[in-house]
Amino acid sequence: SDLCRGPHIPTTKHIPAFKLTRSSAAYWRGNQDNADLQRVYGTAWESTEAQDEYLELLAEAERRDHRKLGTELDLF
Numbered sequence: 001s002d003l004c005r006g007p008h009i010p011t012t013k014h015i016p017a018f019k020l021t022r023s024s025a026a027y028w029r030g031n032q033d034n035a036d037l038q039r040v041y042g043t044a045w046e047s048t049e050a051q052d053e054y055l056e057l058l059a060e061a062e063r064r065d066h067r068k069l070g071t072e073l074d075l076f
Helices: 048-063 066-072
Strands: 017-027 036-045
Touching: 017 048, 036 048
Parallel strands: none
Antiparallel strands: 017 036
């Protein structure tokens, strides 16, 4: 069975802008006795402008993260 629910596109040439955002290791079905897998996360956009806007929102959210600010301001 397909591990990724659709909808799918026939080729990536229909995606004008995409960015891989992170990756992580995992075990198949969460069991360490099973095979190792690699998770890949990303986003796809209808235009580079839309992607840039989204990435700027992510960057701003990271700058405003209370965990980062709390440490920088010596609050905790």
